[in-house]
Amino acid sequence: MTAEELIAQLQKLPSETPVLVEGYETGFDDIVELTPEQVVRYRHAQEWDGEYQTLDRFSNTETERLKAVVIHGRRGHRR
Numbered sequence: 101m102t103a104e105e106l107i108a109q110l111q112k113l114p115s116e117t118p119v120l121v122e123g124y125e126t127g128f129d130d131i132v133e134l135t136p137e138q139v140v141r142y143r144h145a146q147e148w149d150g151e152y153q154t155l156d157r158f159s160n161t162e163t164e165r166l167k168a169v170v171i172h173g174r175r176g177h178r179r
Contacts, residue, residue: 113169120171122150129174134170136168139153140164
């Protein structure tokens with residue numbers, strides 16, 4: 101994905117939308133997609149954890165949910 105294509109995708113979103121990337125491991129890949137996600141800020145994240153986690157990681161249904169966009173690379177699913 102080029103900068104122009106990424107900007108076009110991001111311009112479709114509300115300006116307050118957090119934009120996240122996959123965390124952990126090494127190297128870089130091309131961006132292949134942006135996906136909407138509902139996430140929760142993970143206050144007790146370790147160095148290897150991302151600051152945000154998907155809702156299925158938490159049992160408290162009253163935790164503040166954020167609508168975010170995650171940038172995915174070609175091999176991000178392997179991380």
